Amino acid sequence: MPSFTLNGRDVSVDVADDMPLLWVLRDELGVTGTKYGCGRALCGACTVLLEGNAVRSCVTPLAAVDGKNVSTIETMAADPVGRLVQDAWRRLDVVQCGYCQSGQILAAVALLQSNRNPSDADIDAAMSGNVCRCATYARIRAAIHQAARALGTLSP
């Protein structure tokens, strides 16, 4: 039975190991902050962190996460970078409908974990896989810069 660590807790699920992680999270484990948007890694609404890297859970089979660490939006308040990103999102009121924002936040966290001071071009490269039909992009960009500044004051 495939098992993995979800937000710091060990979980195992008795389903086919080709089931995409997205549906394992949502329909088997009831962890629904991660959203379905396209099913083909075209929109980023399903973005989660796999060993700290942003992946599209809609095309990541359960077998690929066996024995690994998965983090979702539900644990971002406990993540130092995630917390700063959430704070920036709230201060700037990034969200509109909000459906894509879990994926946007996870993609931003992954970016800031590898690049603590991203340029606009870095943000474009890291975030252009995440669609927002409300077009909150200007605020997403501003919030990432704001979170990066906050991150810079936390540690050298």
Added chain:
Amino acid sequence: MSERAGPSPSRRAFLQQAGGLTLAFYLAPGVRTSRADDDPPPKPFMPNAFVRIGTDNSVTVIAKHLEMGQGVFTGLATLLAEELDADWSSVRVEGAPADAGKYANGNMGVQLTGGSSAMANAHEQMLRAGATARAMLVAAAAQLWHVPTAEIRVVYGVVSHPASKRATRFGALAALAATQPIPQQVTLKQPTQYRLIGNGIVRRKDGHAKTNGSALFTQDLRLPGMLIAVAARPPRFGARVKHVDDAAAKAVAGVIGVVPFTANDGSDGGGVAVLARNTWIAKRGRDALRIEWDESGAVHTDSSQLLARYRSLADQAGQLALEAGDATAIEAPGLRVITATYEVPYLAHACMEPMNCLVQLTEGGVSIWNGAQSQTADQAAVARLLNLKPEQVRITQLYAGGSFGRRAGAQSDYVLEAVAIARAASAVGQRVPIKLVWMREDDLRAGYYRPAFLHRIRAALDQDGALVAWQQRIVGQSVLRGSSMEALIKDRIDSTSIEGAARPYAIPNLRIELTTPTDVGVPVQWWRSVGHTHTAFATEVMIDELAAAAGRDPYLFRRNLLAAEPRLVGVLDLAADKAGWGRPLASGAAGVRRGRGISVHGSFDTCVAQVAEVSVAADGKLRVERVVCAVDCGLAINPDIIVAQMQGGIGFGLGAALHSAITLKDGVVEQSNFDDYAPLRINEMPVVEVHIVPSDETPTGVGEPGVPPIAPAVVNAIYQATGRRIRTLPIGDRIAPETAGASQLPGTA
């Protein structure tokens, strides 16, 4: 302070409703204090249908409008909390149930979120709901402390009597407030007294839940025993199920049932649903179905043939829709006549959350959970399908993951589909909650598109460059026809097909004709800003073409024609000023051509002007770099949400203008997902600056009016940069180099 004189329509609507107000008591779940267990739970104070004040000091605003991203929960709460003098941090918002008796849109008489009407119809109602509650809290404090009400103050959720140094929060007064008479008259604040309204630092009420994964969308709701339904539906509009081979589908491990269904009393083709506890399993089952379709009634529309047909229809006179002066003046000698044809494609709404709906058939009717814009119409449609009374259709309002008009179902299509599947499942013994989930491909191919439209405009300038005549023929499907609002079609004219065309430019001789094909067979629906999506494009590009032909500055040319429209001139001037109109643009890199374009448009009683700056690289690559936007929406209730709606409306409209088209080939929709129906992405988002015209006028909407001006502003900027005039959307990523001999001037006659 005094009562505002002269009841407005919204005030009258409120007073009618207020006549029926009764005190309601509500037992808040989970509200427990240190009282003894055998005491009754404390009763919150609910002075009217819009606010509940808990003994824990919480203020819960009940929002009659759907939160689909536009910020309406925050807007309604801001208004109510302003007059209540509540502590903003104690204010929560929950969606109202379907109940038009309490929660009708004051402009429409039915419960509906649409037409950018929420603030316009509800602002006074929410102010009065807050003021009423406040007055009852004050009366309770006066009774408790034996002091005159005039000596009571309320500030940030604290009720106090300064002279005796007594103070308490709302919760301690809730029970006593509920016993006070409901005041027949309340006095509203003057705008100078506002603390929350107009305050740019007020944050959204949904900002927290939507950043930690806890916000509940239909997609997320799970009821005990619930099954997911993923359905196969006709490959062409109008096809029907002829034969189903479900053996392979049933062989998929985890598939619980396969149920053919007919939605909409057979007038819709229906389909076949696969039921499972897991969406992915249901989808695998659906994909394994082998269905033979009866295509005898199917539509074989081809987009390119349709446009060719629309062009020939525009050669013929249509039905007169609007006339002023004598448009035959265009034939007078000595005039310069410009003719141009503008074409826009079908557009899908493509909300991030594909359509879905959770249905449970019950003994007394049916319960529905979703995020819907038009509850009353959905209730009526479901009641017809199930032979129920509308009030037996209970709807719980959840967040909607985008809508843009899609969830204001013209024919309640996906809601009826979910109910039909639940009914079919019940008939085979699965009387459980059913959640219909559309895959992205289902969503993009289901129709209910913004209709394709063609506009042909002939306009004439006199020797001095003055616009003297305008003839416009509009060809496209009606969104009202066959919808719950069909009654709004007057004299065969769907006003939403022509709204925003030509007017309010001062054109002395004007004639607009409309041709509405009724045999196309592609379902259509309103799409964020409805008719303005295409009328503003045709009008604002044509005005630009006329300015160019007259040798006039396009900003001043517009300004001159709008002299009688001070609000439109106001936003036009503000946008032009802030954009530095008239000052040269900094030149781009070698080979890069840059240009500025302007547009102005009023929709839903809100005026918006935009100046777009574009660059076109040597290889034709187009980039929209900056958009300066000015908006006049009356009183700015939540300035930051207005900014957000302008930013978002510009991004939404820009994505469509650059990339989007739904096309049909032999009746089959050619797009299926975000690769071939490309949305705007972050790397394409321009810098957007928004400037709000200060105003104390009645507030108007901002959800839609940011959309119409962007496509023409960009097209007009491309013309300034390159001399090429785009008249067909989408524009595409690149501006093709000019070919020798191809005239980019509009046709002249």
